[in-house]
Amino acid sequence: MNSDVPSLQPDSLPRHIAIIMDGNGRWAKKRSLNRIRGHREGAESVRVIVRACREIGIEFLTLYAFSTENWQRPPLEISALMSLLKGFLRSELAEMMENGIRLNAIGQIERLPDDVVRVLRNTMDMTRKNKGMILNLALSYGGQDEIVAAARKIAAEVQAGRLQPEKITKTLFSNYLYTQGMPNPDLLIRTSGEMRVSNFLLWQIAYTEIYVTKTLWPAFRREELIRILHDYQKRERRFGMTENQIKKAPRGQYF
Numbered sequence: 001m002n003s004d005v006p007s008l009q010p011d012s013l014p015r016h017i018a019i020i021m022d023g024n025g026r027w028a029k030k031r032s033l034n035r036i037r038g039h040r041e042g043a044e045s046v047r048v049i050v051r052a053c054r055e056i057g058i059e060f061l062t063l064y065a066f067s068t069e070n071w072q073r074p075p076l077e078i079s080a081l082m083s084l085l086k087g088f089l090r091s092e093l094a095e096m097m098e099n100g101i102r103l104n105a106i107g108q109i110e111r112l113p114d115d116v117v118r119v120l121r122n123t124m125d126m127t128r129k130n131k132g133m134i135l136n137l138a139l140s141y142g143g144q145d146e147i148v149a150a151a152r153k154i155a156a157e158v159q160a161g162r163l164q165p166e167k168i169t170k171t172l173f174s175n176y177l178y179t180q181g182m183p184n185p186d187l188l189i190r191t192s193g194e195m196r197v198s199n200f201l202l203w204q205i206a207y208t209e210i211y212v213t214k215t216l217w218p219a220f221r222r223e224e225l226i227r228i229l230h231d232y233q234k235r236e237r238r239f240g241m242t243e244n245q246i247k248k249a250p251r252g253q254y255f
Ligand code: IPE
Pocket: 021, 022, 023, 024, 025, 026, 027, 065, 066, 067, 070, 081, 192, 217
């Protein structure tokens, strides 16, 4: 284990970290490189950060890799991103097995190219019994679409007479989202300085701590993650209550 991990307090680590991995294009542009080179270097940051989170003991890591809005990008950029994704899944399978990482995907997976879907499903299947950490890839993901899809399924249940409207609660609603069964993110990191959520996990980030760093994603590495976790551990999450109430409450009791 590397020496900087013990400096984190194990009892106040985030259970779930979500990351908006932004800035690949700008990283490349600064170096007069093609945007695709930025994505390639970004994939290296993904490898490093997945490894670090597993080592630190994070239970869930959700990475925003491709949004529903990203379908509007030039076709060549989209196909480069898809082939990088495939390459990532193939090259990381052995390490995921070794480190007990289970892969999961959230989003409109059926919109992805068939070959990507095949590799994705295969990787999810192979890693299904792993218990060390869940790596959740948000692919063709949009938060508003996710909420609309959940509302539709719930409406169909009501229409079929299987559900009464009074039974629709926050917990029930959560069970219709892609993230069913997972805790909400404790920490959301966005790289490249943009102060927006870009349609990511809209429901799930209701009480998430946010950290925006100016670092571009391809330059985001382990040391910065550890610094952010130290910052997170200094924060007081109050969930609407007073400081005194929160000091007495067991962790995770309220949200
Ligand atoms: C993030 O980097 C990767 C994806 C959104 C797929 P960008 O490609 O958005 O990089 P910038 O924002 O143009 O720098």
